[in-house]
């Protein structure tokens with residue numbers, strides 16, 4: 484069976500217009516621009532306005548991605564939404580997005596924190612590689628501004644809202660997800676959690692007072708985990724692709740914290756120029772972080788046809804996921820046709836050569852036989868003279884000639 488690859492055929496991002504700078508935060512909570520910049524690298528983040536939701540942002544990003552891909556919602560075979568801050572726990576935001584788009588296809592939500600988008604992309608690749616589906620929408624979208632406690636400076640300065648969408652389609656050449664590495668360490672789950680949301684923690688008055696409906700984080704533990712897992716998973720996915728860091732044109736890490744990225748870059752020994760960072764503009768947008776960075780890298784011209792990108796993320800769970808992604812378009816159909824023509828031509832040449840050699844063999848045999856006949860004919864008088872009968876073969880030949 485012919486190998487099927489996936490590829491990114493469309494991409495689009497959406498960041499809410501409302502910008503919240505570190506200076507704005509100084510007015511909300513006991514923090515300052517100098518600390519946030521030094522400890523995280525973040526300068527500003529986006530926060531949704533009234534009326535905006537995870538599904539509305541996902542639809543905005545998707546419409547752009549579909550336009551780039553030259554597709555409509557009707558062309559989608561599957562929708563995968565990665566989000567840990569959906570419109571509601573039930574129904575899944577993926578079905579809301581499917582309805583709002585007017586698509587007629589299955590839809591599912593991946594809730595794996597910041598790694599969700601890479602999980603989703605790898606999942607989409609499997610469906611395309613097996614031939615089950617053609618066009619799959621993968622969106623990372625978060626409205627974390629609704630899930631952080633704006634009085635908790637440990638968390639509220641870090642996060643932002645946004646959405647990034649890609650359309651994955653089939654390809655006849657080696658593009659798309661070339662390898663991946665995914666993992667989960669649930670034993671560390673409590674280091675980053677919202678204890679009051681879900682069946683184990685249906686919210687009551689006491690929980691509300693403790694603000695347990697909001698995200699809680701042990702920053703130090705998450706930092707330790709992230710700086711260990713980022714380089715480890717990057718190297719693992721490269722090994723799975725039988726590549727080294729030298730083969731990678733751009734590393735796109737989860738945009739959580741500049742210090743985590745710096746440490747990972749130093750541990751890997753990769754050239755800083757090959758690492759894409761845009762967290763100063765958006766903060767940590769969780770599952771939207773990788774697609775927002777990927778799409779911005781594409782829009783800035785940092786990604787060219789044939790480039791090999793390494794996406795690497797970590798997040799709540801605690802989880803991690805990385806993938807080598809080869810950027811590019813499928814082979815032109817006309818090239819395939821040209822190849823078929825070439826094969827046809829080669830076959831016809833072979834046939835013609837075979838015919839020619841048969842004709843030549845026949846001709847050569849005829850010439851030889853004629854020569855042999857003439858030679859025998861010349862010998863006839865001699866045979867007659869000697870009284871010996873000409874050979875039967877010659878007699879026959881003479882008969883057929885008549």
Ligand code: COA
Nearest residue numbers: 513514515518522597636640702703705706739740797798
């Ligand atoms: N503004 C100003 N000062 C702050 C602050 C804030 N927002 N948050 C903490 N501080 C102060 C603390 O009070 C403490 O002061 P002290 O030394 O006078 O007691 C000091 O800064 C250090 O606080 P600490 O919480 O120990 O900081 P840290 O070194 O762990 O850095 C993070 C905090 C959040 C930057 C860091 O832990 C981190 O990046 N963790 C990973 C978080 C992450 O990426 N999460 C998302 C995963 S998807």
